[in-house]
Amino acid sequence: MKRLLALLLPILFTVGLLVYALRGVDLGTLRSTLLEGELWVIAPFLILLAFFFFNSAQRWTLILRPFGRFSVRQVAPSMMIGFAGNNVLPLRIGELIRTVIFAKESGCSRSGVLMTLVVERALDLVGILLVFVTGAILLGELPPGWTYGLAIALAGILTLMTVLVLLGRFPNVSLGLWRRLSPSLPAVVAERGQTYLTELTRGLAALATPSTTAALLAQSLLRWYVAAALVWLSLAGYGVSVSPGVVMLVVGVTAAAVSLPSVPGFVGPVQAAFVFALTPFGISQEVALAASILFLVGHWVPITLTGALFFVSRHYSYRQIRREAAALSEGSEIAQDDFRR
Template sequence: MGTNSPAGGGAVRRFPPWLGTVIVYALSLGCLLWVYHDFDWRLELPKLARVHWAWILLAVACDVLVYFSQAWRWNILLRPVARVPFWRSVQAIYIGLFANEVLPLRSGELIRCYLLTVWDKIPFPLVLSSALIERLIDGVWLIVGFALVSLSAELPKEIEIGVWILASVVAVIGGLVVFSVLNRRFAHHMTTRHRWSEQLRRVVEGLHAMGRSKSFPAAVAASTVYLALQVIPIHAMLQGYGLNLPWGAAAIVLVVLRLGTVVPGAPGNVGLFHLCGFLALHRMLGVDAQTAKSLSGMMFFVVTVPLLAAGAVALATTGSEIREIYHSAHQHRRGQAPTEPLNK
């Protein structure tokens, strides 16, 4: 009896590549339907006329500018391995943000790392190490923020489950990073029989170099500034809707949004973003359901549309399309032939 396995064993069933995308989009659609299934659109239109749009414009400006602090932090992390021009880091980040808004599964993280690799001739695994450290620091701060928020507000069960998952992931990644930082020789003892072993070795070396550098405490401090600045646009939007809530309320919304969207999803985390915003505003801060749903939609607009515009400008300077860069980044990650350098 014939088999599909070249070794004569049972046939290996593989999930079709499109299945994950279908699941992600179905989840996003389900979240949107759950949040807005009873939303009264006719009642909301007159309310929009009473929104203080100056506060909304301030939120837009602050949300766009906050990523300059991310570029500053990124440069500090990369300092032990390369000196990257600040504006080049800014450009790579905004192109990555643009990709996150139009492509699923947060593809912008891969793209921004690839761009610095091509532009500044930094080995891709080293740039990837810096992004990994960024996410680890952010994860630690979010868990700390969750602990503080839980002291002042009752968290929905959905958020608590997400936090435990995040804490587990951060603990595993943190343990690996600490081991890499303290045991540099580990990288040199890894096998070289596999195609990815050299890439992994360089990632470990990058973690070691950045984690033990004198600039690492400055990067942690910059991460604090980066996360704190993200409170400003949320506070501005609360004020724009006439909700005279304290700064702590904006911090609660930020923590829930960041925790709820930490798992890669649909472009812009549509649906999941709306659900987390609604849960934070309605279930935790006591905002009425109609206003909470409206404000969640406004927050998504403020976060998404300006970043699309800024990212489109940054992308236009490269002379390439985002799908072309995405394809090249995946080829580079797999160790295939490098593409021609993009314009800076």
């Protein structure tokens, strides 16, 4: 029943978001708008997208420092396989596949690698919130009701960075607190929590020095400013030029939307986010939808193809990896034998 609900909920969210995005749309106008898109944006879009993921790989090497020294070439394959997995598989299982593959290739513990992805997502959230706040400041005047979102973003940045830095600088405090609380929990939960918290604080050790913290924040900000440039190109492909502030707001809303449960590939959240964020600024629903489709397809196709090529080149058994990823999600012990080739 739990698994059925986990599979059904993303479908319901996707349908609801698509209904919102398509409500009142003139399909004939949408079709003609899509066909009128400019092809010149494809080349710069792909170049920026490549830089986006190169920056992501660089940042991951920094987060992984407490576990070892790795190059972009070492981390990029598993990272791209994971993103491709999120595009085609349910329940965001691509993150677990990424963990399993990189742990196998690097010799790191799977729980440790998984916790670096938690750190990565936390840094992404900080970067997204900072970009959203920057966009709001540049615009000066926000649509009605958006000031609440700005206040939440500012509070989120302050809270999240405080928690991350404290966990990274004072790991023994959090571990000691867990030891005090865990006796009241089931033994399996207590043991698993101890393992993950230990690995998380180890991963957050990268934030123990101001220079590394600054580098990680700078890379996270750069990553989402590049995403804003991709949004701008998606709109420019349909003859729309908007201010940097608007595209930064779109990035913030889109990131929030794709965090909701959805079918693989984020169909629905991206469309709803573009419509929600762009129509208050006088952009038609049809143009917002067309730009969202270009943005989504421009990500989905190259990411999925790149991840698939990396996966095939390594001759992994898909069934074995899915089985080990499922075991990781359940927190069970995972055999360390080689993948079947």
